[in-house]
Amino acid sequence: QLAKQMDTDSIYAIGDNIIIANDEIEQYEKFYELQGNSAPEEIAIAYAEKRNALYVAAIMNGFSVTDVEIYDYLDELKDILTTTMSEQEYRELISAFESEDAYWNYQFKVYEVNLPIQKYVATLEHEYKSQHTEITDPIALDQAWGEEFERIKEDLVKQQNYVVAE
16 A cells, blocks of 8 residues: 555565665665675665565564654764764765755664664574574674574565565
8 A cells, every 4th residue: 555655666666564665775776886886786675675674574573663762872873973073074974965954864764764673683683692502602603693694684585575666
């Protein structure tokens, strides 16, 4: 039903529980292009599929975030940025936006999705590590978790059955 409400030209793909917008893909693609990746579109698509599938899983598993939590997180982030960056670096960071408020409004939307994912992933990681106490080397445990997390993301993407819009 959400797909019916959106302009079909703005939809990149439709999953069983979520829609990926073209502008989301374009935004990630620009990011990966700036990093010098040789296949920015492919990487952007894979990232968008995984991020959106993780978000659905987080919400379906009861992880959410309040506006207050987002604002608190953004206050911390702003403090970190303004204390670790020069004034010029900070201004350059927000210069792609029409104003500082526009930058932080955008970040609000980003963390509205990211924070439930972070909570969900932290829980998954804790469960995995507590079930694999036989791995005593912390580096090996982190590596094993990383491999398991990649498998989880791939499974979640498959569960969404994404269909690329025409």
